[in-house]
Amino acid sequence: MIVVTGATGNVGRHVVTEVAAAGHPVRAVTRTATGAPPAPGARLVQANPAVPETMEEALDGATALFLNYSAVRDATPQLLALAKKQGVRRVVLLSSAAVERAPANPIAQLHRALEEAVEESGLDWTFLRPDMFAVNTIRFWGGQIRDHGVVRAAYGDAALAPIDERDVAAVAATALTDPSARHVGQRYPLTGPEALTQRRMVELIGAALGRPLRFEEITRDRAVAEMAGLGVPEPVAEGLLTMHEGFTREPMPVAPPTHLITGKPAHTFAQWARLHVSDFTADSTAA
Template sequence: MIVVTGATGNIGRSLVDHLLAEGAAVRALTRDPERAGLPAEAETVRADLTDPASLGPALHGADALFLNLAAGGGDAARTVVDAAVKAGVRRIVLNSSIAVSEGPQDADNFLARMHGAVEDAVRASGLEWTFVRGGAYAANALQWAEEIREGGVVRDPHPGAATSPVHEDDLAAVAGAALLDTTGAHAGQAYVVTGPASLTREDQVATIGRVIGRPTRVETIPEEQAAEERATPGVPKEVLLQLFRLFATAVGTTAPVTDTVERVTGRPARTFEQWVEGHAADFR
């Protein structure tokens, strides 16, 4: 049995589909099974990762666990690790971040600190582990969907910031390979997973316009203004400001590109354009 946290998120949904296609038994965790919309073949279970009492039943009988911080945050993730040990889970595949370098610079990067702390907890658990250190998600472009639909103008503080956007299906495929591993080849590996090309945020907006057949452009605005406009209860202004400061350091650079997807799955990483083609309806 493989337990998937964050099962209704972009990576989680793709991972559930991938594991089921490989014939695995899957238990998908969600706060609201009735609204999850997951395949009937998956055992969809109500679980709140911030509630330790719900974790024992959710992990009972599981051999492997996909752990995603997006499902509850760093504190909840560490609680899940403890519960996994108690439940007899053998393997954890952690959805981590490319920000983690295991060097002194991690102390100055809030994403590295957050994910690195959970990596440390997984290592200390004594369980078999694999880290999937994903680069910038292609799906982050969905934050621009409303602006593109309404007028084709994306307001952004750092349009020249470069990332190598990675498709959620590729992250799921790498995680799936580690979860299903029968040889031990993926044990103890920290995989850095990126898309196949370095693109600026302006490049991404232009790609969206080209795919949907409508003109798109970026209007540069101050960080403070962007953070105020995009802040939500789940992503407060201060977190956005920290993220924008990281983007500022990526202006004028070339983002790292790895061949991890091809090495692990046997096929090339999907391009950002392919991602947009699959999500074009969101921008029209």
């Protein structure tokens, strides 16, 4: 039995689908277990991973756990202790590439603390360290594209390698279900298959929508303010923009392809954009 926290999130829902499709029993943990399970063969379990005592039923008889900070928050050490007590042997943690690239960054410090908690738990572990998620473009650019057809951001020439959330989930599912120990103790850097400037990403979204979009360069200070308006704390915004500034001089390194782990070809950003057309169109926000 495999337990997935953050099971309705961008990555978690695809982890549930991948694990179930591989024929493994999976419990999808959500705070509000309503509606149909996210995949045939999966079971919805209502619990709050940030309150570990609510997770006893979900972890009963489980052998592996997918751990997502957005669901667990500061209760990670307590949840890991409970998981070990309940018989879980393996944990796959969704971490961040910032741990390696920018250890002083607040994002890196948060995820490194999570990794240390997992390392100290006594469980077998695998760390997934994705870099930029393609889905982040919906958060930062979606409203601008829907309303104006223009993306206003800093460092348009920053070359990033956005990864499709489905590819992160495929690596997670492989590490969770592989009966061998080949993924134990691995720290997997994960990116998309190619580095693209932010300007080029906007062009590819426009191609998927069937209409031209425009990129407008703005100052760093304005970009921080724009990100704050989307709920991004200023230190996090500054850290992200510092990384982007660096990628104007040298592109984000492309990690070894995910197919070496999963056996499945990675998705390009163009493919991702075509799948998410509705997220960039006006009626995607309709009630």
